Amino acid sequence: MQVNDNKDFQPTIVAFCCNWCSYAGADLSGTNRLQYPANVKIIRIPCSCRLNPIFILRAFQRGADGVILCGCHPGDCHYTTGNYYARRRMSLLFSMLDYLGIEKERTRVEWVSAAEGAKFAATMNEFVDAVTKLGRNHRLEDLRCKKQ
């Protein structure tokens, strides 16, 4: 595993949140003034099943250090089955990334309901910590997109 050499390293984290549960959960953690690092930027998608693996790779290419997908808990999907498909897709994709030697801690899926503001904040804190420890993403970066 890589060792983080830069103490001031601030990871860029992209969080994909489904509109119905997790985006609302993120809003709730704001409403409750629960803190999590500003590194996390949220992209709203209709459902976790909208997340194309291409988007994840794209994020890494453009300089993200961690990507997290949040969706409704299995069984609670607004569209009934979306998160079940997302679950299979992400399990396989993450396993493949790991197989290629890309740090598996950079990708994560968490189910966060609209009522779980605290879980959302806790998840983000934890994830930012984990990615900070890993350091900058070198294995899936595109040198042409390197930050100045």
Added chain:
Amino acid sequence: MQRIGVFVCWCGSNIAATVDVNAVTETLAKEPGVVYATNYQYMCSESGQNLIKDAIRDQKLTGVVICSCSPRMHEATFRKAAASAGLNPYLVEIANIREQCSWIHKNKEEATEKAIILGRTAIAKVQLNAPLIAGESPVVKRALVIGGGIAGIQTALDIAEAGFEVDIVEKKPTVGGKMTQIDKTFPTLDCSACILTPKMVEVAQNDNIKIYSYSEVEAVKGFVGNFTVSIRKKARYVKEDICTGCGLCTEKCPQKNVPNEFNLGLDTRRAIYIPFAQAVPKVATIDPNYCTKLNTGKCGVCEKICTAGAIDYTQKDEIVEQQYGAIVVATGYNPIKLDNFEEYAYSQSPDVVTSLEFERLMNAAGPTGGVLLRPSDKTHPHTIVFVQCVGSRDVSGCGKPYCSKICCMYTAKHAMLCREKYPDTEVYVFYIDVRTPGKNFDEFYRRAVEEYNVHYIKGMVGKVAPSGGKLKVQASDLLNNEQLHIDADMVVLAAAIEPDKSARPLATMLTASMDTNDFFTEAHPKLRPVESPTAGIYLSGCCQGPKDIPETVSQASACAAKVIGLLAKDKLTCNPCVAHSDELMCNGCSSCANVCPYGAITYVEKEFRQPDRTMLVRRVASVNPAVCQGCGACTVACPSGAMDLFGFSNKQIMAEVDAICK
């Protein structure tokens, strides 16, 4: 060239206290495409909205980004404002700098920087937004109810009451369903027929309701508000509109040995029959499997005897096509077949009966005229053993994994009725658990134990062996930890219930989803329990899960309320953020349709011009925007990227990703 306006909201001090709104405004003003940027105390206030509207008009904006609270809060507000100023409402994007920025960060510098990134992300997205127009589709103001049991009857009555036309399709010759076969109902012990038959008559007499009895749904096309359904009216060889239901033919028909399904085969009927006295419609039906005339061409007794001239041996199945705005599934349940439960000797002894058969044996209109007699020798049973959970809560694979819900209560009812009518009988009930949640249910069960001295024994029956006119029941009493041997005269099995077999092919026709037990799935298990995820399909009664009568009726009425809500609309406005397929890219591989929970994707054969100028017919996907709900599952299932989603397109999401990671 894009002309984007950026509006940064202070939200009083909610945003402005942690985010430097001026810095955000100034920075975003320099973003490519941005021609106007400003900030204001409360963007959602009337003057804030006017600020936006004026800017749209004065600056000829082609896109609007509002940095404010969550879009879940005010997206609709700002879209409306944009629309009133002549900008397509879908050209508005919100950057959530309150819930997801100012409220979670304390450091002003950090929060300001993040707000700028979120603003930039929204700008990047809005550049790619397309003006979307919400489509409309008309609503046919008529509902179809599939299944004419108590669930279907109640739903139909409630919809008809609201002034809409309803058709009921019932595959049996009469409506009424399982409830017609039940003797008494728990927990009040009132007679089932007494409360049901008035409703059946009401259905028949209601001008808004048309009953297709002895009919089945053949095919379903279309979508919410606009279904076309083919109904097969099976030939009953009796002219429905002429038959008076006098019943003379059913007495004179020489073919006497037809098992009577109404009494579950415990007695016989004729080849021409009316299922029971209060049948609706009260019309005779010829059973083509047994009728001598239809099979050999000889006989014709019923035709001779019918003074009304209603008999027509040449009748053929008829297909009726009808339009509906909504479809209600009320296909109900059946007790499971007991082939997998040899240990209870159901197939060996006629004195081992199911609970539904027991209902018929207790019923005044049943095969024994309401006198409880053993089917084998027509003697009065003195010891009766009830076995609960036969095939319910069974994870071994022989039965059903779920609880059938109604058995605990009807077994208590049976036990109580036995003891009341025949105080000399000993009644044993073997149970795993007694589950009696429900109004007055536990009281009812306690009465069975306390007042009627029914022997409730926790434990399962291991074996029932017919021997010398008795049924030797071997069971364990778990609480006293002993083996019991009871010489019973009758054994009554509370067989698990399962969805009617017709439900699975129907679900395929309706593209409505089912669970592994063939119960229909609801659109949301808690919040939308009477709707199928497929728009325009509603669920009533046991087709959705095991239910007792009060629950079925309340769900049936809830279902009717949902249907009325739909039919009351003249037009349905569709969410324009739906999937669409690029035909040139599409392989027609069906991956998208396989993951679509709504059946919104169909395939058409289309001719395409090839690079070599020849024409080629290919199968391509086509999305029905009235049915698609915009989840996006198809967009990822599609390998070629032919499927995309309006409002959340691949390019839009990637632009957001790029803006965040920059």
Added chain:
Amino acid sequence: MQEAMKARAKELLADGSVNRVAGWKIGEFSYDITPAIFETAEEIDRDFVYDDFCGANLSKYLISQSRKEGKILVFLKPCDSYSFAQLLKEHRIIRENVYIIGIECYGKADINKIREKGIDGVLGIKESGSSFVIDSIYGEATVPKMDVYAERCLVCKSKKHAVYDELIGEEGDVVPSSRFDKVAELEAMTPDERFEFWRGELSRCIRCNACRNVCPACSCENCVFDNPNSGIANKAAADSFEENMFHIIRAFHVAGRCTDCGECSRVCPQNIPLHLLNRKFIKDINEFYGEYQAGENPDEKAPLTNFTFDDCEPSIVYKRGGNQ
């Protein structure tokens, strides 16, 4: 075998049952066998070949061929028939327009392995018991079959056809295969080792698209990498990221649809073991969701368009496999 196939093909052409025949002919070199369409008995007599270099999977050609006028005869080896069945399931082939003759197959030779044996200038190949007799400009050489069988044949998963109209030769069975051994070996490495391994392999990619063009599962009308609306249209790998991206997405798009026919690795001019990516997905699918063989059962839902309520969570990846 070849003569029986030719005879039957000519017979079917003659009696009008089929209008065209999909088979193989010699390419630039005798070992460089190329798929070909034959329309007359003369063409068949002249060019039709079936020998131990005929590894090419013909099923993909049926996508366009089955849409043409008339009927086509195709010869499918067991592994090819799975690809065909999978394409059928995806509505890509018009079944009525295809007549399938299933042919038995006990393995095909890999020219690279023959070269590794020091045999160059190959002119032809013949079977002789458990050996191949290889004719070259330098004379004849005999090598044990096991030494030069293609990797995919050494770990053959099935000698049984998923679909056919008639057979030439014997129908075999699904056989036990050790095809996941190499994947397991990689999984057992540390992430750094795996990263090094794959960088070493994928950095050789020249984006010639041979893998994409030969793959029966990778048969989109228009590839997502050629689709300007996908946002990732890209013609050449300009950066290590793009090498990774192309192969990850390609493997992901065929996940659950790839029958493991091994054509991608066969055609790769850079000899990148691409099948190890596809096999990783197949292995994971088997482990996570139960055994699944694409193309085997026309009614079974593909793993990525299916689910169960109690599927494993993506966090399973953190918990298992590989050293840290």
